[in-house]
Amino acid sequence: MVKLARKKILLGIGGGIAAYKSAMLVRLLVAQGAEVRVVMTKGGQAFIQPLTLQALSGHPVHCELLDPEAEAGMGHIELSRWPDLILLAPATANLLARLAAGMADELLTTLVLAAKVPVWLAPAMNQQMWQAAVTQRNLHSLTQLNPHWQFLGPDSGSQACGEVGPGRMLEPQAMVEAMIAALTAEAWQPLAGKKILLTAGPTQEPLDPVRFLSNHSSGKMGYALAEQCQALGADVVLISGPVELACPAGVQRIRVQTAREMLAAVEQHLPQCFAFFAAAAVADFYLPEVAKHKLKKAEQQLDSLTLNLLPNPDILATVAGHQQRPSWVIGFAAETDNLLPHARAKRVRKGADLILANQVGMFDSGMKAENNAITLIADDHEHSFAMQDKTSLAKEVMTYLCQQIFRN
Numbered sequence: 001m002v003k004l005a006r007k008k009i010l011l012g013i014g015g016g017i018a019a020y021k022s023a024m025l026v027r028l029l030v031a032q033g034a035e036v037r038v039v040m041t042k043g044g045q046a047f048i049q050p051l052t053l054q055a056l057s058g059h060p061v062h063c064e065l066l067d068p069e070a071e072a073g074m075g076h077i078e079l080s081r082w083p084d085l086i087l088l089a090p091a092t093a094n095l096l097a098r099l100a101a102g103m104a105d106e107l108l109t110t111l112v113l114a115a116k117v118p119v120w121l122a123p124a125m126n127q128q129m130w131q132a133a134v135t136q137r138n139l140h141s142l143t144q145l146n147p148h149w150q151f152l153g154p155d156s157g158s159q160a161c162g163e164v165g166p167g168r169m170l171e172p173q174a175m176v177e178a179m180i181a182a183l184t185a186e187a188w189q190p191l192a193g194k195k196i197l198l199t200a201g202p203t204q205e206p207l208d209p210v211r212f213l214s215n216h217s218s219g220k221m222g223y224a225l226a227e228q229c230q231a232l233g234a235d236v237v238l239i240s241g242p243v244e245l246a247c248p249a250g251v252q253r254i255r256v257q258t259a260r261e262m263l264a265a266v267e268q269h270l271p272q273c274f275a276f277f278a279a280a281a282v283a284d285f286y287l288p289e290v291a292k293h294k295l296k297k298a299e300q301q302l303d304s305l306t307l308n309l310l311p312n313p314d315i316l317a318t319v320a321g322h323q324q325r326p327s328w329v330i331g332f333a334a335e336t337d338n339l340l341p342h343a344r345a346k347r348v349r350k351g352a353d354l355i356l357a358n359q360v361g362m363f364d365s366g367m368k369a370e371n372n373a374i375t376l377i378a379d380d381h382e383h384s385f386a387m388q389d390k391t392s393l394a395k396e397v398m399t400y401l402c403q404q405i406f407r408n
């Protein structure tokens with residue numbers, strides 16, 4: 001059964017070597033019943049002939065902005081109004097930069113600027129170009145300015161230039177599956193009947209009745225993941241530290257304060273879990289003897305204070321080594337430097353299947369921020385998700401997990 005019947009997809013092809021994969025993308029979309037129109041940049045045409053795309057899509061390929069003949073057929077504004085979705089694949093560093101600057105210097109950039117429909121971008125470039133601060137800034141501006149835009153990938157691995165790292169265009173099959181999920185009316189519920197347990201937010205470790213040790217975690221990433229798991233059909237239990245967020249609809253929330261309470265609640269809900277996400281920022285230490293009364297500086301002549309703290313249990317490592325271990329144990333790593341080496345080591349040390357690594361202290365990302373960027377680390381591959389707001393990031397991460405990981 002075709003799954004994209006009557007769906008109109010406009011595919012924009014930028015000038016990167018991954019353009020050769022776009023031919024396969026058109027074939028797969030057409031095979032799913034989609035109507036596909038192709039627009040190519042000058043650079044795109046240097047990598048693949050418009051005639052190839054014309055043959056595969058069954059329609060003339062659009063390349064020129066200032067071509068009176070083309071404008072008389074389907075002009076740039078009409079083209080921008082035609083599709084249900086615009087997909088830019090490959091979205092090169094140059095194309096992202098031009099879009100971020102609002103340039104309308106070619107047919108493709110012009111129609112994207114005029115578009116009202118969702119725009120998806122599949123970045124493809126050399127790993128150093130992807131990691132360049134200016135590219136990351138462009139991504140950041142694009143997602144800030146266009147909350148309805150979505151990034152697919154990039155993937156990580158060996159590149160056409162011989163280097164290894166993030167920047168590979170996502171495989172056409174994965175892009176088509178994501179489009180089916182987004183464009184078809186029937187809800188996609190790959191997690192139906194599965195129980196998912198998450199921790200989120202900070203923990204608070206009391207020192208006395210009015211004071212505690214804690215951190216800046218807002219809980220937003222864990223809550224966004226819980227919401228997406230629920231939307232994908234899972235039975236979701238969210239063990240939450242003290243945060244200001246409303247409980248997502250349909251999610252069972254259990255509120256805790258300390259790390260030890262969090263662990264007890266997790267262990268209680270562990271039986272029959274399919275996946276466990278440790279998104280909480282658990283305080284590393286606690287004070288074993290909490291003062292019964294408020295500590296008074298004057299009475300106790302406190303001009304300095306030494307606290308004999310004990311380490312908190314590691315909830316992620318405990319679940320990973322548990323007799324009732326879920327099929328998937330997924331941790332986070334928030335790091336200020338050496339993100340990937342630290343995160344890879346953390347995955348092995350804690351016995352997790354996957355680590356979702358995020359840089360904290362860069363632009364507007366991480367713990368308290370609205371936005372985040374994540375690199376997923378598995379034992380055999382890594383995958384980067386671009387900087388974006390936490391809700392759309394959680395959606396991308398969960399889509400990827402359901403499509404690429406959970407079925408293995």
Ligand code: CTP
Pocket residue numbers: 199259278279280281282283284312313314315316317330331332333334335346
């Ligand atoms: N974690 C946990 N229990 C703890 C500490 C951390 O479950 N007591 C989980 C977090 O929820 C996260 C992962 O472990 O999924 C990594 O947390 P992080 O704070 O980055 O690592 P730490 O173990 O605290 O290591 P370090 O502070 O040395 O980076």
